Amino acid sequence: MRTLCASTLIGEFFVIGFAGLVAMKDDSLTMGTVWTVCGVLMGLSILLCGMITRPGGIQLGWALQGALILSGFIVPVMFFLGAVFAGLWWASVHFGRKVDEAKARWAAQSG
Numbered sequence: 001m002r003t004l005c006a007s008t009l010i011g012e013f014f015v016i017g018f019a020g021l022v023a024m025k026d027d028s029l030t031m032g033t034v035w036t037v038c039g040v041l042m043g044l045s046i047l048l049c050g051m052i053t054r055p056g057g058i059q060l061g062w063a064l065q066g067a068l069i070l071s072g073f074i075v076p077v078m079f080f081l082g083a084v085f086a087g088l089w090w091a092s093v094h095f096g097r098k099v100d101e102a103k104a105r106w107a108a109q110s111g
Contacts, residue, residue, distance in 0.1 A: 001096025005061065006049040008088045012068065013045045015085065019075045026074065041067060058093055065089050 020038035024031060044064055051057040065086040072079030 001093065001100050002052050004092035004096040004099075005052045005058075005089070008085065008092045009045045009049050009061070009064075011088070012064065012085050013042050015081055016041045016045065016068070019071060019078055019081075022075045022077075029074070061089055061093075 016038055020034050023029060023034045023038070026034075041064065044060070048057060048061055048064065051060065065082065068078060068085055069082030072082060
């Protein structure tokens with residue numbers, strides 16, 4: 001599960017950065033505000049790569065997905081990209097758990 005989820009989070013890191021570049025064109029937002037919010041979200045995506053298997057890691061990942069979708073109010077394409085990454089996050093968690101279960105079964109049978 002860790003590999004799939006981390007791959008999704010790394011992809012989100014780049015999407016958040018590019019969304020920050022688009023958001024800078026909004027005259028109502030200051031550059032400091034844009035990069036503070038983007039920096040926090042980008043940092044969270046990197047930190048979550050190491051926290052996935054810890055308690056609350058998956059829930060924080062869902063919170064990040066919600067933040068990406070809500071960022072669509074600033075950068076409208078993020079409604080779509082946020083939904084895509086939420087789907088990828090679900091798939092990473094769902095299929096990652098299945099892979100982990102299969103690995104555990106295989107290890108039990110061979111060990």
